[in-house]
Amino acid sequence: MTVEFYRVEPSARTSWRLAVLMGANTRTYKFALGSALLEYAAQDRTEVTLDELAAPYAMGLVAHLAEAPQAPSGAPLGESDFLSVARREAEESSRLGRPTERLMQAAVRSMPAMVMRKFHNLGGGTEVAHRFYELGGSPRERIVRLTPDLRRVARSEQAAGLRAELGARWSIVESSFAAGVGRSLVADGVAVDWATLKLTDKLRRRSVTGVAEALIGFQHGRCLICTDPIAADDKTAVDHVFPHSLMRRFGSVSGWQGPDLDVIWNLAPAHDTCNGAKSDRLPTAGELHRLARRNEAILQSPHPLRKTLLLTLRSAGHRGGPGQWPFFLRQVQTLLGR
Numbered sequence: 001m002t003v004e005f006y007r008v009e010p011s012a013r014t015s016w017r018l019a020v021l022m023g024a025n026t027r028t029y030k031f032a033l034g035s036a037l038l039e040y041a042a043q044d045r046t047e048v049t050l051d052e053l054a055a056p057y058a059m060g061l062v063a064h065l066a067e068a069p070q071a072p073s074g075a076p077l078g079e080s081d082f083l084s085v086a087r088r089e090a091e092e093s094s095r096l097g098r099p100t101e102r103l104m105q106a107a108v109r110s111m112p113a114m115v116m117r118k119f120h121n122l123g124g125g126t127e128v129a130h131r132f133y134e135l136g137g138s139p140r141e142r143i144v145r146l147t148p149d150l151r152r153v154a155r156s157e158q159a160a161g162l163r164a165e166l167g168a169r170w171s172i173v174e175s176s177f178a179a180g181v182g183r184s185l186v187a188d189g190v191a192v193d194w195a196t197l198k199l200t201d202k203l204r205r206r207s208v209t210g211v212a213e214a215l216i217g218f219q220h221g222r223c224l225i226c227t228d229p230i231a232a233d234d235k236t237a238v239d240h241v242f243p244h245s246l247m248r249r250f251g252s253v254s255g256w257q258g259p260d261l262d263v264i265w266n267l268a269p270a271h272d273t274c275n276g277a278k279s280d281r282l283p284t285a286g287e288l289h290r291l292a293r294r295n296e297a298i299l300q301s302p303h304p305l306r307k308t309l310l311l312t313l314r315s316a317g318h319r320g321g322p323g324q325w326p327f328f329l330r331q332v333q334t335l336l337g338r
């Protein structure tokens with residue numbers, strides 16, 4: 001399925017999205033690395049020293065550590081684990097506005113063998129189709145070469161969106177760590193707060209991240225209705241692909257026997273103008289096809305969004321394996337179109 005996601009838009013940007021959105025997460029290191037890489041590549045740097053890369057990497061983790069855990073609850077952390085060092089050095093580093101010497105040393109020591117080795121991995125022994133950096137230099141001074149593909153991704157018209165997606169993904173993963181992966185977010189899921197257009201963690205009643213930022217990467221940064229990219233300065237709406245208002249046909253919302261239309265499976269970022277023009281009509285075949293593909297892509301990502309979608313499929317009697325979305329969506333179409 002990750003192959004399918006790549007096939008739709010074979011590009012370095014899609015490889016980047018695969019690494020950020022769909023790679024496994026036992027820590028949040030890859031988000032910190034991705035964020036630091038985008039920062040330097042946006043300046044069109046062709047290489048940085050490992051020390052240079054380590055500074056925003058470590059400070060990103062320090063900032064996030066202040067808000068939420070960066071590893072699953074109950075994960076064993078040794079004394080020398082980078083996260084243990086980061087916790088000990090967080091306060092002093094925040095005060096300094098840069099990593100302490102000890103934190104820098106721990107980052108530089110651990111990055112090559114850990115996060116930098118794994119960033120391109122997709123699990124199952126596969127890697128994304130592009131390389132975003134190469135580690136070189138001497139053992140005394142390590143150099144990180146930023147590839148042309150990385151610089152292209154970081155300077156493309158979707159660059160601001162990629163940064164927002166990465167931030168959203170980071171928040172989603174750390175909130176699932178905080179809630180206990182596999183427990184509450186399976187049972188309670190994430191809900192949409194329509195007043196703020198944020199995803200909220202139902203159990204902890206905390207805002208997690210924006211709905212649009214959380215979902216748009218799985219749509220390749222494109223509007224589900226017109227398929228054009230959503231640019232940084234476009235007004236974005238969250239479309240109910242099956243309009244909520246159609247449920248009024250059933251006399252009351254409680255007369256509706258189908259799945260909840262207010263949750264992730266049915267929500268898609270779109271241009272505000274496209275969303276306005278669509279109004280209350282049923283989705284087109286093209287929209288349904290793209291929604292099925294988008295939902296399949298989310299099922300390839302670890303943690304809460306995936307689990308929320310699995311719950312939707314299972315509550316409608318589907319097993320939740322790959323390829324179920326077209327059938328599921330057709331059922332809803334039949335129910336609503338009556």
Ligand SMILES: [Zn+2]
Pocket residue numbers: 223224225226227228270271274
């Ligand atoms: Zn559009």
